[in-house]
Amino acid sequence: MKIKNVLVMGVSGCGKSSIGERIASALDLPFHDGDDFHPTENVEKMRCGIPLTDDDRQEWLNTLNQLYVSNPGCVIACSALKPSYRDILRRDNGDLTIVYLKGNFDTIRDRMERRMNHYFSGESMLKSQFDTLVEPDNDEALIVDIDQSIEAVVASALAQIRGLENQTI
Template sequence: MKPKKILLMGVSGSGKSLIGSLIAQRLAVPFYDGDDYHPEKNVKKMRQGIPLSDADRQGWLRTLNRLFVNNDEVVIACSALKNEYRETLRQNNEDMIIVFLRGDFDTIWSRHKQRTDHYFNGEDMLKSQFETLVEPTLDEAIFIDITHNAEDVVNAVMRALQN
């Protein structure tokens, strides 16, 4: 049985968008990138290098929760850095599977430096995400090491989802 609703979480630059879209293709389900659903005021803050507050994220998380609830099968990429954010996403969506794309600061920062034209910008912003991150428990999420290439990461996720 294939999973119905999958959340790919992790800090910015962990590969959520790429890996999520590839997993959705393999499963033949819709993919939504949470970044596309930030209100303009959030995007503006991030472009200026200002980290988002919990209050900034609330409406955005509720929007993503509605995407989960309104789709029978879906893959959504969202940082989901704190337990309370994941709880918002899980409301009326108890069968959601969380995949945590885990990597260290240096690996992810090296990827960030290669990005062009992305509104999430700067080393301080990434440091802020690592400081905010409350890793899920092993009972809450599937942990995937992102130090490998995208195909290997996708294969690791697919294997983990079958268990």
């Protein structure tokens, strides 16, 4: 099975963009940061520390789904915190491989405190993401523990992706 579309998901600060870029490069696929596709209203809410609602995310998730459907063969970094969000991203996109970057609150908070120039900030916003998160299981996603170096995270994700590619249908 050839991997066509990859979703790199997890809460803010887990490394979706950095790891997604490296996965895309290794697979020779284009990379898109889902944050770049948020409507201005969403960005302003997050900048003010206001968590997004399901309604806020609807247009954004539909846009990302269309990006997959219109451009088969790409990697997108997107939080995709709930199964319903992931369902939108899978619509007409049956070849979606999900990589879940799993980390605990303290590890991610420490990483976020070192980030510069990002509109998503604050412990309360991170807490809201963890409160919203419904973790995928092994049947839905490839799960990668982020409590290791970025190189090890990428290697683990790629090994699991390549393992899927080598499976016969």
